Amino acid sequence: xxxxxxxxxxxxxxxxxxxxxxxxxxxxxxxxxxxxxxxxxxxxxxxxxxxxxxxxxxxxxxxxxxxxxxxxxxxxxxxxxxxxxxxxxxxxxxxxxxxxxxxxxxxxxxxxxxxxxxxxxxxxxxxxxxxxxxxxxxxxxxxxxxxxxxxxxxxxxxxxxxxxxxxxxxxxxxxxxxxxxxxxxxxxxxxxxxxxxxxxxxxxxxxxxxxxxxxxxxxxxxxxxxxxxxxxxxxxxxxxxxxxxxxxxxxxxxxxxxxxxxxxxxxxxxxxxxxxxxxxxxxxxxxxxxxxxxxxxxxxxxxxxxxxxxxxxxxxxxxxxxxxxxxxxxxxxxxxxxxxxxxxxxxxxxxxxxxxxxxxxxxxxxxxxxxxxxxxxxxxxxxxxxxxxxxxxxxxxxxxxxxxxxxxxxxxxxxxx
Amino acid sequence: xxxxxxxxxxxxxxxxxxxxxxxxxxxxxxxxxxxxxxxxxxxxxxxxxxxxxxxxxxxxxxxxxxxxxxxxxxxxxxxxxxxxxxxxxxxxxxxxxxxxxxxxxxxxxxxxxxxxxxxxxxxxxxxxxxxxxxxxxxxxxxxxxxxxxxxxxxxxxxxxxxxxxxxxxxxxxxxxxxxxxxxxxxxxxxxxxxxxxxxxxxxxxxxxxxxxxxxxxxxxxxxxxxxxxxxxxxxxxxxxxxxxxxxxxxxxxxxxxxxxxxxxxxxxxxxxxxxxxxxxxxxxxxxxxxxxxxxxxxxxxxxxxxxxxxxxxxxxxxxxxxxxxxxxxxxxxxxxxxxxxxxxxxxxxxxxxxxxxxxxxxxxxxxxxxxxxxxxxxxxxxxxxxxxxxxxxxxxxxxxxxxxxxxxxxxxxxxxx
Numbered sequence: 001x002x003x004x005x006x007x008x009x010x011x012x013x014x015x016x017x018x019x020x021x022x023x024x025x026x027x028x029x030x031x032x033x034x035x036x037x038x039x040x041x042x043x044x045x046x047x048x049x050x051x052x053x054x055x056x057x058x059x060x061x062x063x064x065x066x067x068x069x070x071x072x073x074x075x076x077x078x079x080x081x082x083x084x085x086x087x088x089x090x091x092x093x094x095x096x097x098x099x100x101x102x103x104x105x106x107x108x109x110x111x112x113x114x115x116x117x118x119x120x121x122x123x124x125x126x127x128x129x130x131x132x133x134x135x136x137x138x139x140x141x142x143x144x145x146x147x148x149x150x151x152x153x154x155x156x157x158x159x160x161x162x163x164x165x166x167x168x169x170x171x172x173x174x175x176x177x178x179x180x181x182x183x184x185x186x187x188x189x190x191x192x193x194x195x196x197x198x199x200x201x202x203x204x205x206x207x208x209x210x211x212x213x214x215x216x217x218x219x220x221x222x223x224x225x226x227x228x229x230x231x232x233x234x235x236x237x238x239x240x241x242x243x244x245x246x247x248x249x250x251x252x253x254x255x256x257x258x259x260x261x262x263x264x265x266x267x268x269x270x271x272x273x274x275x276x277x278x279x280x281x282x283x284x285x286x287x288x289x290x291x292x293x294x295x296x297x298x299x300x301x302x303x304x305x306x307x308x309x310x311x312x313x314x315x316x317x318x319x320x321x322x323x324x325x326x327x328x329x330x331x332x333x334x335x336x337x338x339x340x341x342x343x344x345x346x347x348x349x350x351x352x353x354x355x356x357x358x359x360x361x362x363x364x365x366x367x368x369x370x371x372x373x374x375x376x377x378x379x380x381x382x383x384x385x386x387x388x389x390x391x392x393x394x395x396x397x398x399x400x401x402x403x404x405x406x407x408x409x410x411x412x413x414x415x416x417x
Numbered sequence: 418x419x420x421x422x423x424x425x426x427x428x429x430x431x432x433x434x435x436x437x438x439x440x441x442x443x444x445x446x447x448x449x450x451x452x453x454x455x456x457x458x459x460x461x462x463x464x465x466x467x468x469x470x471x472x473x474x475x476x477x478x479x480x481x482x483x484x485x486x487x488x489x490x491x492x493x494x495x496x497x498x499x500x501x502x503x504x505x506x507x508x509x510x511x512x513x514x515x516x517x518x519x520x521x522x523x524x525x526x527x528x529x530x531x532x533x534x535x536x537x538x539x540x541x542x543x544x545x546x547x548x549x550x551x552x553x554x555x556x557x558x559x560x561x562x563x564x565x566x567x568x569x570x571x572x573x574x575x576x577x578x579x580x581x582x583x584x585x586x587x588x589x590x591x592x593x594x595x596x597x598x599x600x601x602x603x604x605x606x607x608x609x610x611x612x613x614x615x616x617x618x619x620x621x622x623x624x625x626x627x628x629x630x631x632x633x634x635x636x637x638x639x640x641x642x643x644x645x646x647x648x649x650x651x652x653x654x655x656x657x658x659x660x661x662x663x664x665x666x667x668x669x670x671x672x673x674x675x676x677x678x679x680x681x682x683x684x685x686x687x688x689x690x691x692x693x694x695x696x697x698x699x700x701x702x703x704x705x706x707x708x709x710x711x712x713x714x715x716x717x718x719x720x721x722x723x724x725x726x727x728x729x730x731x732x733x734x735x736x737x738x739x740x741x742x743x744x745x746x747x748x749x750x751x752x753x754x755x756x757x758x759x760x761x762x763x764x765x766x767x768x769x770x771x772x773x774x775x776x777x778x779x780x781x782x783x784x785x786x787x788x789x790x791x792x793x794x795x796x797x798x799x800x801x802x803x804x805x806x807x808x809x810x811x812x813x814x815x816x817x818x819x820x821x822x823x824x825x826x827x828x829x830x831x832x833x834x
Contacts, residue, residue, distance in 0.1 A: 032535045032605065034505060058525055059601045066648075075604060078532035084501035085536050088451060103525065106554040108475055115495035118449045119502050138600035139524040174555075183555035184476045187492060188449065 004398040006250050006369025006411055007364045007389075008096070008219075009044035011037060013076050015100045015376030016256055018285055019276035019337040023376045030377060031076035034085060040377055044093055047385035048399050050410040051094030051125060053199075053371055054079035058103060059135040076186045080112055087120035094407030096125035096199055096217075101154055103131060103140045106161035107182050113196045114166060114188045122192030122406035126162070127219065128198035128210075130155045132291070132312040148311050152206040154179055159198070159214050166195040167416055168180045169387055193406035194415035201342070202317035203231065212238035216413050217250045219371050220343050221316065223323065228253055228345075228366035250368040250411055253361070254344035257354045259383050273375055274336060282335030285367070289338060290317050300332045344373055350388035358388075359397060422779045423667050423786025424806075425513070425636075426461035427470045428454060430493050432793030433673055435702060435756040436693035440793045447794060448493030451502060457794055458503045461510055464802035465816050467827040468511030468542060469503070470616075470636070470788055471496035475520060476552040495736035497529055504537035511824030513542035513616055513634075518571055520548060523578035524599050529719045530613045531583060531605045539586030539823035543579075544616040544636065545627075546787055547572045549708070549729040565728050569623045571596055576615070576631050583612040584833055610823035611832035620648065620732035628666070633830050635668045636788050638733065638761050640740065645670055645762075645783035667785040667828055670778070671761035674771045675792055676800050686690040687765045690792055691753060699752030706755060707734050717749045761790055768804035776804075776814060 013031035014020040021028050030036045045054055056079045079097040087095055095116065099109055109126070117124035130151035131137070137145045146154075157179055164170040165186050174183035195387045200215040202208070211218050211236055222228035231253075236246040258273075260266040279300060287295040291312030298305050304324045307317065324334050346358045374380035392398035409413060427704035430448035431437040437447050445454045459467055473496045496514040504512055512533065516526055526543070534541035547568035548554070554562045565573075574596055581587040582603050591600035614632030617632040619625070628635050629652055639645035639716050648670075675690075676681040696717060704712045715722050721741045724734065763773045776799040778784045810817035825832060 034536050038505070042543040057604075058528060059604065075606060077536065078529045081497060081501040081532040081536055084498040085505040088455070088506055103522065105520065105557050108520065111475060112495045112498060115498040119451050119494065119498055132614060135601065138598070140522055141596075141598040179558075181555070184552065187477050188476075188494075189492060296783075297753040 003362075004399055004412075005358065005367075005392070005397050006050045006217075006252055007047075007398065008051045008053045008252055008371040009049045009213075009381060010038070010055070010254065010371050010373045011040050011377070012055065012211075012373075013377075015380065016344075016373040017273050017375035018281060019273055019278075020376035021132070022276040023273065023377055023379075026376060029075070034077075034082075036377070037077075037082060038080045038089045039085060039138050040381060041090050041093065043378065043381055043385055047389045047400060049093055049372075051096050051123075051407055052083075053096045053127070054083060054098060055127075056098040056100070056129075057131070057133055057136055058100070059139045061134065069085070080116065083124075084116055084119055087116060087123065090120075092402045092405070093119055093122045094124075094125055094197070094410055096127055096197065096407075098127040098129055100131040100136070102146065102151055103136060106158050107165065107184075107186075109158075110162040110165040110209065111186050111188065113162075114186055114191060117193065117196045118188060119192045122408070124191075125197035125199050125217065125407055127201065128155060128159060128215075129201065133288075145311060147315060148204065149206065152202070152204075152210060156210055156213075159210070162193065163198070166191060193408040197407050197411065197413065204313075207315065208235055208238055211235060211249070212244070213242045215249055216260050216408075217252060217411065219362040220251065221319065222253050222343055222366075223319070225361060225364065225366055227319070228361055229364065232366050248411075248414065250413070252369045252371045253367050254373050255358070255370045256344050256346045256375060257371040257384055257388065258346070258348045258380065259351055259354050259387050261350065261387070263349050263353065266348050266350065270346075270375075277336055277339050279332060279335065282339040283331060285339050286320070286331070286335040289313070289320060295331055295335075298331060300335075301330045303328075304331060304334060341393075346366055351391040354384075354388050355395065355397075357390040358392070361395065361397065420779075421816055421829075422775065422784070422809070422814050423467045423634075423669055423787070423816065424464075425468045425470045425511075425788040426457070426466045426672065426798060427472070427788050427790045428457050428708060428794070429472065429790075429803055430794075432482035432797065433761075433790040434690050434792035435698060436690055436695075437793035439693040440690065440796075442796055443793060446492070451494075451499075453794070454494070454499060454503060455506045456508065457798060458507050460795065460798055460802055462507050463804045465819060466510055466789075467786070468513050468540075468824060469500075470513045471500060471515060472544075473515040473517070473546075474548070474550055474553055475517070476550065476556045497533065499511060500541075501533055501536055504533060504540065507537075509540075509819045509822070509827075511542055511614070511827055512537055513539045513544055513614065513824075515544040515546055517546050517548040517553070518575040519563065519568055520553060523575050523597055524561065524582065524601075526575075526604075527582040528605065529699070530579075530604050531603055531608060534608045534610065534613045535605060539825070541608075542616050542634070542824055544618065545572060545576060545632075546618065550705075551729075565621065565731060566623065569619070569621075569627060573627055573630075576627070580612065580615070580631065583608060585728065605716065610825040614824050614830065621730075624732065625652055625655060630659045631659070632666055632753065632827075634828065635666055637670045638736065639670045639783075640736070640762055642778060642781065642783055644736070644779065645778055649783050664829075667830070669782050669786045669788045671790050672775070672787045673761050673763045673790040673792060674801055674805065675763070675765045675797065676768055676771050676804050678767065678804070680766050680770065683765050683767065687763075687792075694753055694756050695747060696752065698757035700748060702756050703737070703748070703752040706730070706737060712748055712752075715748060718747045720745075721748060721751060735814040767810040771801075771805050772808040772812065772814075775809070776812065 199217040200211040201219040616630040616634040618636040
């Protein structure tokens with residue numbers, strides 16, 4: 001059989017496009033409408049997606065509350081409660097939630113994800129993040145964002161304790177260090193899939209090392225084939241030093257497709273969305289990606305200024321800076337470009353064109369699958385499922401039905417010993 | 418209309434009787450069977466219960482892992498994930514979960530409960546506990562259980578921050594103190610019921626003060642009418658000094674009924690359960706209630722020894738010691754007595770006898786309702802719903818249908834301003 005690509009459906013309130021809330025068909029209170037999410041989860045399951053994926057940040061998402069309320073993406077369910085509800089409204093699709101190693105304790109987090117795993121009969125996954133936003137830090141008593149290296153050092157040990165608890169390998173005396181002290185096993189039996197799936201998205205040097213060591217799935221952002229391929233080869237290469245086989249991690253870049261029956265129609269849909277981006281929202285979002293306070297101090301039609309070294313998302317900053325230099329983009333152009341797909345890869349075209357692009361990255365060794373980030377919900381998820389998925393199935397690149405029961409089964413991951 | 422009593426269904430794995438797992442009809446893996454919980458929640462909803470109630474402890478429940486595994490009550494879902502799943506499998510019944518102020522952060526806890534509240538369209542409640550178990554402390558990096566007074570001081574401020582977040586009253590500069598620093602409002606709109614319902618169960622002096630100040634519902638343990646009445650009067654009296662009206666709190670003692678068509682049949686069911694209690698399990702459980710390391714050092718047919726002042730559940734210790742002196746019970750007798758209903762009130766009899774007892778406490782001003790703790794599931798919950806609820810309805814003491822949509826509606830609580 002042809003190797004099969006993996007597909008995630010990244011659910012997010014109104015949609016991934018920054019102006020989704022202004023779309024004529026937008027459901028502006030989608031973030032707190034459980035029926036909306038049930039519908040999306042069932043659509044993705046009917047299309048045989050491997051998993052749905054939820055991000056998380058415990059705080060208002062944008063630096064400016066006025067802008068946050070404009071985008072309506074600041075409003076949404078806490079993802080563990082959301083996915084627990086979706087667990088009993090679906091039967092096969094995987095359920096992956098983001099959770100922070102900076103603002104949780106390993107015993108509580110390990111227990112909650114294992115509980116979701118039992119609720120869903122082996123379909124849970126944890127997307128480990130260290131939380132790069134100073135907004136979250138301010139809600140958890142911190143005096144500021146901890147340095148990148150410190151966050152990752154905590155994350156490394158946190159992941160070790162969590163997997164120790166999941167695998168029942170904590171040892172008789174528990175885990176005891178300066179950061180964490182945990183005594184008991186969990187009050188839940190072993191996971192139906194061995195252990196929940198571990199997802200990571202950190203792309204800095206230390207982030208890649210942590211992923212190479214512990215992740216089952218890596219979610220990443222890459223604009224070009226070359227970027228995607230370089231990341232893919234680098235990460236798979238790092239795994240060797242941790243005694244793992246390349247196939248033990250599935251690398252799934254984000255992709256934001258805009259698909260229609262004809263190319264002209266797809267372009268028209270895309271342009272209509274881009275037109276809806278208010279400049280101040282785009283620039284504010286770009287500022288937050290670059291981890292600097294406010295780009296509005298600079299001329300909007302001028303170039304990106306020299307930036308200080310980031311303590312936020314280092315890899316994202318580098319990616320944006322590189323593109324701005326390469327394509328000679330102004331702040332306004334850059335803001336609009338990145339705001340649309342939030343820094344992720346975008347494909348605008350017919351089902352065949354979208355499938356061609358996905359196939360090229362998949363077969364070119366730049367991806368094991370994709371985390372699909374529809375511009376707005378439910379419209380663009382529906383379009384992907386109705387148009388692109390059947391095209392991928394015809395090409396033998398994607399399953400026509402689930403063969404297993406658990407998320408590990410879908411992803412073709414080994415069951416931990 | 419006759420005043421109506423409130424009813425909670427306290428769900429707990431196999432059942433509340435310590436030997437429930439040994440019952441011939443026991444479902445021993447009930448704690449991780451979501452279909453089991455869905456069935457229980459729907460049974461309670463069909464009987465028009467105000468709410469289901471879940472306890473929580475992030476650790477193995479008994480001091481001794483061997484005993485914990487024997488009782489099979491150490492195994493179970495984390496309650497927020499459980500109640501989120503039940504939220505979309507029910508439509509009217511309230512959903513109350515316990516969560517600790519010692520091992521959570523207020524921003525995260527407030528957000529999770531408000532998310533459950535939106536998922537369920539206004540049916541969530543939080544049972545605040547300070548966590549008296551050294552077992553939990555050891556899983557969260559603590560070097561031991563914090564003193565009772567310190568735990569309650571943290572709980573008081575924690576509750577203030579949580580309700581501030583729920584009510585949108587945190588102020589522009591957030592909350593900033595030595596214990597907690599929170600900057601943002603929550604990333605969720607106001608609760609459909611104004612705010613999730615606040616439940617408490619602490620019965621010590623400082624616990625009662627906290628409840629009088631902040632609780633909507635108080636769950637309590639009382640063996641005799643006099644104990645229940647004294648607690649009720651004391652708590653309602655304390656509310657005055659906080660400017661609250663007595664009806665602003667619903668006091669709901671726990672009750673563990675064993676009910677059957679005839680009294681003889683009920684007694685037989687009860688005796689069969691009591692027979693199943695292994696002495697070492699009963700004594701270990703009694704030790705944990707008394708917050709002492711192990712009563713097995715003392716002669717099992719002798720009296721309770723003099724005990725050191727507890728830093729655990731002060732009120733529970735006092736209650737047990739008083740009963741042991743009053744009734745001259747040996748350790749074995751006391752263990753069996755308390756193990757059965759875990760220190761709660763027990764009624765064994767026909768529907769009319771059970772209803773008589775509940776009515777007497779309700780009309781005698783010793784309770785606003787009851788948190789029903791069935792000995793084993795689903796059998797004793799079914800029996801209560803089939804036999805006792807219709808009897809209470811005939812007497813005009815309990816609703817025949819829901820009148821409102823939210824938990825506050827059911828409980829007749831004011832909507833917070």
